Amino acid sequence: MDAGTILSIIIGMVFINNFVLSKFLGLCPFLGVSRQIKPAVSMGLAVIFVMTLSALLTWLVYRFVLVPLNLIYLRTIVFILVIASFVQFVEMVVLKKSPALYRALGIYLPLITTNCAVLGVTVLNINEFFVNGKPISASFTLSLMQSFFAGVGFTLALLLMSGIRERLDLVDVPRHFSGIPIAFIVASLMSLAFMGFNGFRF
Amino acid sequence: MKGLLREFSKGIFQENPIFVIVLGLCPALAVSVSLENALGMGLAASFVLVFSNFIISGIRNIVPSRIRIPCFIVIIASFVTIVELLMAAFSPQLAKQLGIFVPLIVVNCIILGRAESFASRNKILPSLLDGLGMGLGFTLALSVVAAIREVLGSGKILGFTLFKGYLPATIMVLPPGALLTLGILIGLTNIIKSKIRR
Numbered sequence: 001m002d003a004g005t006i007l008s009i010i011i012g013m014v015f016i017n018n019f020v021l022s023k024f025l026g027l028c029p030f031l032g033v034s035r036q037i038k039p040a041v042s043m044g045l046a047v048i049f050v051m052t053l054s055a056l057l058t059w060l061v062y063r064f065v066l067v068p069l070n071l072i073y074l075r076t077i078v079f080i081l082v083i084a085s086f087v088q089f090v091e092m093v094v095l096k097k098s099p100a101l102y103r104a105l106g107i108y109l110p111l112i113t114t115n116c117a118v119l120g121v122t123v124l125n126i127n128e129f130f131v132n133g134k135p136i137s138a139s140f141t142l143s144l145m146q147s148f149f150a151g152v153g154f155t156l157a158l159l160l161m162s163g164i165r166e167r168l169d170l171v172d173v174p175r176h177f178s179g180i181p182i183a184f185i186v187a188s189l190m191s192l193a194f195m196g197f198n199g200f201r202f
Numbered sequence: 203m204k205g206l207l208r209e210f211s212k213g214i215f216q217e218n219p220i221f222v223i224v225l226g227l228c229p230a231l232a233v234s235v236s237l238e239n240a241l242g243m244g245l246a247a248s249f250v251l252v253f254s255n256f257i258i259s260g261i262r263n264i265v266p267s268r269i270r271i272p273c274f275i276v277i278i279a280s281f282v283t284i285v286e287l288l289m290a291a292f293s294p295q296l297a298k299q300l301g302i303f304v305p306l307i308v309v310n311c312i313i314l315g316r317a318e319s320f321a322s323r324n325k326i327l328p329s330l331l332d333g334l335g336m337g338l339g340f341t342l343a344l345s346v347v348a349a350i351r352e353v354l355g356s357g358k359i360l361g362f363t364l365f366k367g368y369l370p371a372t373i374m375v376l377p378p379g380a381l382l383t384l385g386i387l388i389g390l391t392n393i394i395k396s397k398i399r400r
Contacts, residue, residue: 022377024232076305077279116309176392184385192378
């Protein structure tokens with residue numbers, strides 16, 4: 001694994017294949033919590049955390065449980081269970097250890113379970129870094145990096161969107177288009193801007 | 203009888219999952235590149251929706267309410283796995299084109315949403331019809347988005363060329379086109395709804 005691979009994963013996940021704006025993963029929270037900047041940041045951080053650790057757990061489960069037992073076809077069920085129980089666990093720990101953090105992140109954690117970006121990144125890791133059930137070299141590190149930077153890309157898009165939507169409240173939008181429809185049109189323009197990153201070559 | 207018919211028909215327009223409730227957007231945008239993909243996705247999601255509604259409504263009095271969400275997720279995930287395997291066996295090409303979005307039907311908010319807000323509170327027959335109606339509404343909405351994108355973006359529909367000499371606006375089949383189309387369609391739905399109400 002050289003610097004080029006690392007850089008291409010970082011740039012690819014954050015800009016070129018941005019999870020929200022070019023792969024359409026995690027759109028529900030993207031529209032749901034992008035009204036103001038502060039909740040958007042909390043949601044973004046929670047997603048980065050859950051994504052990275054879910055990737056770690058699902059990699060271990062896939063590599064050491066599903067493949068040896070020949071149960072690859074149960075991937076979807078097992079992964080969603082791992083993610084759901086992990087999120088539940090984190091919620092309980094945070095509530096117990098840091099009530100302040102719970103107040104900031106608490107309500108976003110359950111939402112993350114049904115965030116398709118999290119399940120999406122774990123499935124993507126398996127699709128990309130395993131060949132017929134065998135991990136390619138450094139697949140563990142690659143999976144973790146891919147998940148972390150996918151989360152960073154999600155947070156970036158969420159942050160930009162919330163900044164725009166805060167301003168959008170002050171603008172005179174046609175009545176029927178205010179709220180969700182105009183948010184989509186703004187997202188479309190953002191996605192257009194992000195397509196400019198396609199030109200990057202390594 | 204009239205009530206049952208309403209459970210079926212509400213998903214198609216009044217409570218259309220995509221245009222009105224605005225749920226399940228990720229697959230709606232990602233696979234609406236062509237009408238064929240949209241129909242495949244719509245059918246797969248409808249299958250899961252109908253069967254998970256059926257089972258969840260059947261077991262609604264047995265499952266303790268504290269652990270109902272994990273139970274629903276396992277049921278939904280099982281049907282998604284069935285769809286995944288069936289699709290890989292009978293239509294590998296479609297499975298390849300839909301790619302990661304087939305396993306992601308599990309986290310499609312519509313399915314868990316219907317399980318939680320309808321199937322877990324109603325009898326089997328209404329739940330079945332609700333699932334069928336919502337699935338149909340989802341497929342319909344997906345097809346509308348896909349048809350618009352395919353016609354504008356490639357000048358074709360289901361592989362047939364529509365206009366000769368039409369210069370396709372490629373942007374419509376790329377991600378920005380999806381967001382734009384859906385934004386405008388939801389806006390139009392709002393206009394129609396307010397006209398009807400008046």
